[in-house]
Amino acid sequence: MMTRIDTSNWKKFKIEDLFEKLQLDIKNESFNKTFDVSEERTSEFDLPLVNAKHGNNGIMYYGREDDFNTAEMTIDIVQNGAIATGDVYAQPQKTGVLWDAYLVKPKMEINSARTLLFLATVLEKAIKDRFSYEDKCIWEKVKLLSVTLPCTDKGNPDWAYMDAYMAAVMHDCEENLAKLKCILPQ
Numbered sequence: 682m683m684t685r686i687d688t689s690n691w692k693k694f695k696i697e698d699l700f701e702k703l704q705l706d707i708k709n710e711s712f713n714k715t716f717d718v719s720e721e722r723t724s725e726f727d728l729p730l731v732n733a734k735h736g737n738n739g740i741m742y743y744g745r746e747d748d749f750n751t752a753e754m755t756i757d758i759v760q761n762g763a764i765a766t767g768d769v770y771a772q773p774q775k776t777g778v779l780w781d782a783y784l785v786k787p788k789m790e791i792n793s794a795r796t797l798l799f800l801a802t803v804l805e806k807a808i809k810d811r812f813s814y815e816d817k818c819i820w821e822k823v824k825l826l827s828v829t830l831p832c833t834d835k836g837n838p839d840w841a842y843m844d845a846y847m848a849a850v851m852h853d854c855e856e857n858l859a860k861l862k863c864i865l866p867q
Contacts (some may be wrong), residue, residue, distance in 0.1 A: 686760065686846075696804070697824035699838070700785040706780045709748035718742040718779065729774060733762030733781035739770040742779055754791055755784040756760045758808070758837030760806035760818045767812040769805035771797040774841045778859070783820060796840055803828045 709717060723742045728751065732741035739757040745765035753775050759768040761781040765814060773794035791797055809830045812818035831839040831846075 682779055688829070688831075689800060690832055691829045692836060693827045693829050695824075696807070696828060697825050698788075699800075699828070700756070700787055700824075702805035702820045702824070703752050703784045703786055705750040707749055707777075707779075707786060710719060710743075712748060714779075717748055718744045726807065728777050729772070730770065730777045730779040731757040731759075731770070731782040731784065732779040733759050733765045733770055735759070736764065739768060739782060740764075740770070740776075744777055744779070746775070746777075747818040751775045751777050751798060752784055754794075754854060755786045756797065756804060757784055757831065758804070758823060759821075760820075763812070763814045766814055767805070767807065767818045771801040773797055785820075789838070793840075793844045795851070796802045796844045799843040799847050803830060 683797060708787070720742060726743040726745060728744045728746045728749060729738075729740040730742040730744045730749065731739045734741035740757060753773065755772045755776060757770040757772050757776070759765040759782045762768075772784065773795065776784065776862075787797075787800065791800075807826050808818060808823055812822070831842045833839045
């Protein structure tokens with residue numbers, strides 16, 4: 682079982698100092714949402730597309746990879762939507778943007794989906810309650826906010842700690858699921 686986190690060595694960082702917003706556009710000049718995306722992943726429509734989606738990791742549609750600029754190891758921020766505004770999701774896989782959301786990428790190279798998950802959680806905690814359908818969660822506002830992260834002795838974000846912490850959380854979850862499977866009827 683995870684113990685309480687000691688945050689005494691954590692430090693505030695301005696979001697724009699840690700992340701950059703990516704400009705990912707639709708490359709298909711004749712794009713038509715009716716014909717060029719699917720709500721289901723298929724062999725033709727296999728690229729996850731983020732949009733104003735609450736749940737499903739922010740993925741609302743799937744598109745053709747050739748139709749979209751893409752990025753990997755990013756974080757999706759939903760900028761619009763009655764419920765979804767301010768939702769944040771880790772997107773380690775290749776992803777494109779349809780509308781009403783944007784992807785940010787850590788300025789430091791992050792190769793771990795677990796670290797990305799940690800960062801997405803911290804970002805959502807910092808922004809989710811600050812924005813609404815009437816007050817969009819646009820990058821120009823978000824980048825000025827701060828997040829608090831664990832730090833090394835030199836005052837830099839402790840990426841290794843974030844990765845190890847999420848590995849422990851995931852391990853605990855897997856153990857608990859295994860225990861549940863043993864006691865639940867099949």
